[in-house]
Amino acid sequence: MAHHEVLSPLPGTFYRRPSPDAEVFAKEGAIVKVGDVIGLVEVMKQFSEVQADAAGKIVRFLVENEDAVEPGQPLATIETA
Amino acid sequence: MPIRRLLVANRGEIAVRVLRAARELGIQTVAVHSDADRESLAVKMADMVMPIGPPQAAKSYLNVDALMKAALDSGADAVHPGYGFLSENATFAEKVESAGLIFVGPTPEAIRIMGNKSLARETASKAGVPCVPGSDGVVDSVEQAVESATRIGWPIMIKASAGGGGRGIRVAHDADELRSQMTTAQAEAQAAFGDKSVYLERFIRRARHVEVQVLGDGKNAVHCFERECSLQRRRQKILEEAPSPALSADTRSRLCESAVQLARSVGYRGAGTLEYLYDDVSREFFFIEMNTRIQVEHPITEMITGIDLVREMIRIAGGEPLRFKQSDIVMRGAAIECRINAEDPDRNFMPSPGKVHEVILPGGPGVRVDSMLYPGYTVPPWYDSLLAKLVVHAEDRPTAIARMRRALRELHIEGVKTTRGLHLTLMDDPRFQAAEFDTNALEGWLAARAPAASPTTTTSP
Known part of the structure; x- marks a missing residue:
């Protein structure tokens, strides 16, 4: 089993939900394909999607909702087949 | 009562702008800053500086309690809200006033009236100011909406009363579209703004x-x-x-x-x-x-x-x-x-x-x-x-x-x-x-x- 880390494209605030009351984009354990949205990074009041750049199972998120993130910081681990 | 010490409840260029105006009036200035703004120009310029919390705006520049504490601790007798953040928050204006300080802006009541889209419209109409043709206030039922829209003319915008900045707006081109969008629009308004009220307005394509x-x-x-x-x-x-x-x-x-x-x-x-x-x-x-x-x-x-x-x-x-x-x-x-x-x-x-x-x-x-x-x-x-x-x-x-x-x-x-x-x-x-x-x-x-x-x-x- 190989592991792949999804990295933050930007500095900012990481969100796991599209809005405070909504469901998370992806749960731990979820199967994702390339391009699936797994979170948002807010920088300067603009929201950028974080997409899975590998297919597989999300083993775990490495940052909490609303955590500050740096560019290149690992956000989630995907177990690739 | 002339202001002697002004706290600027904002950041960035507008904080600098307000500090400059205050200084020209001989008023002492208080800058506030989040942990991310310790090195800001406003902080360097101001007579006094008050930290108000972590970088996230929700925990600093939007934090009413932190700003009230900064205002009182600094001995300011007035608060200027700048733009954005708490500038159109009637509760903040009220808290500033009830603490015995001056809010540099309108009364909390004026903020409240104009902050509510349908109330603002009503107030404007009464003052003889032309408004975009629309429903008179909130529409509750689908049938009321269709009747109102037929009178106003198509296409029509469904707007959330508590919305703003282009959020909470849908466009319907005929009665069928309006029927199918009305319930969704109300649900969206409830979810986004905690208020399901919507009203209608003529959609002007080129303005x-x-x-x-x-x-x-x-x-x-x-x-x-x-x-x-x-x-x-x-x-x-x-x-x-x-x-x-x-x-x-x-x-x-x-x-x-x-x-x-x-x-x-x-x-x-x-x-x-x-x-x-x-x-x-x-x-x-x-x-x-x-x-x-x-x-x-x-x-x-x-x-x-x-x-x-x-x-x-x-x-x-x-x-x-x-x-x-x-x-x-x-x-x-x-x-x-x-x-x-x-x-x-x-x-x-x-x-x-x-x-x-x-x-x-x-x-x-x-x-x-x-x-x-x-x-x-x-x-x-x-x-x-x-x-x-x-x-x-x-x-x-x-x-x-x-x-x-x-x-x-x-x-x-x-x-x-x-x-x-x-x-x-x-x-x-x-x-x-x-x-x-x-x-x-x-x-x-x-x-x-x-x-x-x-x-x-x-x-x-």
């Missing part, structure tokens, strides 16, 4: 955004003419000018007079802006909303009238009556403001925070720069991307455009990407020079310029 600056002292009110703010991207203004190149003298005087009527009818105190849609073809103008605060683009009005709006709002808050009669306020020449944002127009306006290594700001005749930049400043990723407002004034619009082109060429910011290049392109665009645009124009021009770039989504690189 200009024109707004009137007013000043009031609670009894009297005057206008300081209008600003043209049609050049927008995603409903964010990019470039503004004063006066509007689209209005005849007659339309201008009717428009501005209507704004004064509304301001008088609510006993408005301080600086405020009434936003209108203007239809070039029918020459009709319709009130859409009032902003009960100073606005980003206020300097262009200051340039054409010679009135320092921020200073006047502080004087009024200190209890002075308006110092101008309407006949004292004269418009001279033309002014343009370019918003220099930390964004990359070539990469779909991707935000570009970071360290600014070198800054050369333009100067010379008719040029004004409102900015918080200095060499070595790090633009934090937490807040909006406005770095500088480059403003020029000249005897007429073509001369102002030439002056802006010259000033943009002098502007040099190294370290972060900016929107400077986009503004240079606009100055050379014949459609801008001819003032042929509406609120959708800029997005169309941008899409045509960069067909490969996605016009609607921000995606990771």
Whole structure:
């Protein structure tokens, strides 16, 4: 089993939900394909999607909702087949 | 009671702007800052500095308790909210006043009335100000909505009463669409704003955004003419000018007079802006909303009238009556403001925070720069991307455009990407020079310029 880390494209605030009351984009354990949205990074009041750049199972998120993130910081681990 | 010590409950260029006005009035200044803004220009300039919490705005600049504590601990006798953040939060204004301090702005009641879209509309109609044809207040049932829409005319907008900034709006082209969208619109309004009320308005396909600056002292009110703010991207203004190149003298005087009527009818105190849609073809103008605060683009009005709006709002808050009669306020020449944002127009306006290594700001005749930049400043990723407002004034619009082109060429910011290049392109665009645009124009021009770039989504690189 190989592991792949999804990295933050930007500095900012990481969100796991599209809005405070909504469901998370992806749960731990979820199967994702390339391009699936797994979170948002807010920088300067603009929201950028974080997409899975590998297919597989999300083993775990490495940052909490609303955590500050740096560019290149690992956000989630995907177990690739 | 004159203000002696003013706390500025904001950050960035507007905090600097308010500090400057206060200082010219001989008022002591208090800057607040989040942990991300310790090195800000406002902090360096102010007489006193109060930390208010972590970088996230929700925990600092939007934190009413932290700001109240800063105000009381600093011994300030007044609070200026700037724009954005808590500037249109009636509860904050109320708390400031009940703590015995002066809120530099309108009464909490005026903020509340104008902050509610359908109440604002009602108030405007009563004052004789034309509004976009729409439902009289909130529509509850689907059948009531269809009946109302048939009277107003299609297409129609369904708008959330508690919405704003373009959020909570849906368009329906016929009764079937309206029926299917009504329930969803109410559910969305409930989820997004905690209030399911919606109302209807005629959808005007091609309109200009024109707004009137007013000043009031609670009894009297005057206008300081209008600003043209049609050049927008995603409903964010990019470039503004004063006066509007689209209005005849007659339309201008009717428009501005209507704004004064509304301001008088609510006993408005301080600086405020009434936003209108203007239809070039029918020459009709319709009130859409009032902003009960100073606005980003206020300097262009200051340039054409010679009135320092921020200073006047502080004087009024200190209890002075308006110092101008309407006949004292004269418009001279033309002014343009370019918003220099930390964004990359070539990469779909991707935000570009970071360290600014070198800054050369333009100067010379008719040029004004409102900015918080200095060499070595790090633009934090937490807040909006406005770095500088480059403003020029000249005897007429073509001369102002030439002056802006010259000033943009002098502007040099190294370290972060900016929107400077986009503004240079606009100055050379014949459609801008001819003032042929509406609120959708800029997005169309941008899409045509960069067909490969996605016009609607921000995606990771």
